[in-house]
Amino acid sequence: MRKRPLCMVCLVLLAIQLVRVSFLQNTKDQKPSLAETLISDEKDVICEGTVYRIENKSQSTAIYLKDAVVSCTDQKSKNQTIKEKKILVTIKNNKSGKKIRMKIGQKLNVWGTKQSFHPPRNPGNFNQKSYYQKQGIHVGVLTKAEQVEIVLSEKDKNWIVSRWNSIRNQLDRLKNYWNWKIVSQMGKTHGAMLSAILLGEKSGLDPEMKKLYQKNGLGHLLAISGLHMSLIGMSVYRLLRRMGNSFLFSGIAGGGILFFYLVMTGPQVSSLRALLMFFIRMGAEITGRDVDQPTSLAVTAAILSIYQPLYLLDAAFLLSFGAILGILLLYPIFGQKTRLKAWEGFKISLAVNGMLLGIMLYYYFEVPPYALVLNVILIPLFPFVMLTGIGGILFSELSGTVGKIGFRSCDR
Incomplete structure (x- = not known):
């Protein structure tokens, strides 16, 4: 039988990681974030962050923000700001048809309501909480296009980050263009x-x-x-x-x-x-x-x-x-x-x-x-x-x- 020492080392590592997530549950993404714990659901919030991913869906647009800051709009918590590593902003499509064009790397100000992710109510259904936990996201914000503001900030001073964001935006535009071409040709x-x-x-x-x-x-x-x-x-x-x-x-x-x-x-x-x-x-x-x-x-x-x-x-x-x-x-x-x-x-x-x-x-x-x-x-x-x-x-x-x-x- 062929010896595979590297394979055995990797299997031991996988076993250790499996114990961590299954029994100890001590990974950083399994612990609730501050915004998830301190801010109640459906509460009005203001958040600011940098766009790192954009997903266009049939009834909404999902904007993923990193290095975000969240604060409540009520008087009791007005001065309380909470840092979140990542936040999901869901922009609902409205009848007016207003859309906001944004790019990866831009900073946004968003006014909306705080949303939590929940485990499935019935076995076998989609586990929303686990899905976003794996992406390091614990909090969502539900909003409309009118409540999203692009912050006109200076160009990123880090040349590598700036070029990488530019490449990702070009790939995103190419994907949308190819999608349009396929649908227009094939129905x-x-x-x-x-x-x-x-x-x-x-x-x-x-x-x-x-x-x-x-x-x-x-x-x-x-x-x-x-x-x-x-x-x-x-x-x-x-x-x-x-x-x-x-x-x-x-x-x-x-x-x-x-x-x-x-x-x-x-x-x-x-x-x-x-x-x-x-x-x-x-x-x-x-x-x-x-x-x-x-x-x-x-x-x-x-x-x-x-x-x-x-x-x-x-x-x-x-x-x-x-x-x-x-x-x-x-x-x-x-x-x-x-x-x-x-x-x-x-x-x-x-x-x-x-x-x-x-x-x-x-x-x-x-x-x-x-x-x-x-x-x-x-x-x-x-x-x-x-x-x-x-x-x-x-x-x-x-x-x-x-x-x-x-x-x-x-x-x-």
Whole structure:
């Protein structure tokens, strides 16, 4: 049996982190913040902070602020100001249609009502409190566009921070532009689906269609997952290698494109896992070593658990790593590889679903009955959908007709 000392060290670290979050509950994000404790719900507050993330949704716009300061507007607490590391500001869309254009890096003043996040009332429902705890957010503010003011501050003196904010704003504009192009070419229903697959933009996604995908175990296709990251990163890497470029250049180029793609679409656990494993694989390729998948998986899990220990209790984390673990542990049990791709795909799907069965039952209290067969049919078609969709976006800049061919291929 092959010895894997680094893998064992990472597993011990994961066990320690699991004890911390499950039994001791002493991580910083598990403890309530001052604003969460001292300010009652529905109380009028004023907060100021710097925008670090923007999400456009169907009925609202979510603005994420960092380095925030919160104060109450009532006379009793007027002079009390509380520092919050991060705050979620939800701007409700109103009938007037007024919207406020803001950029990452800008400072905002917001007048609104304080909102808390709550655990699910029924088992298997969305855990809002845990979801935002993992992002270091404990308090929300509900407001309208009329109650948001952009503070005209000087340009950030830190050149690196200023350039990074500029890059993120450019990526955000590019994402919105591509989303508009896809929807305008393919229509609202199918265009919103392709935009969710390629860009992680779910604001225009039909709720019934989204629910249908989730009920049948295909929700991962509508989210930026490890499948997306692996396909894009490895496609770029292999293309550059076939063109005669070095391992180093090809690996850096593939990893760089993946990194900016992740920034544009928003970091998710599965995409972070895929990005780290890609970097580990590229490191092995550049240094002329073999990739040990169990060690790579354990190192990636350990890094993410150090960054955020609460990931160990997150369904997305367990599903992402469980899928890879199922391939590593259960797939070899089903016998040697054959030339029948359909049979191999069925065995992989069986291994993944077998490993994820307990996780699905624990977190969602249901198991999609057709997931095993549907994934075998649809996952092999997924690279075609992604590549033709990306081709449609890129070629439409050169020729509208050629771009339409790519989009129509996805539509079929």
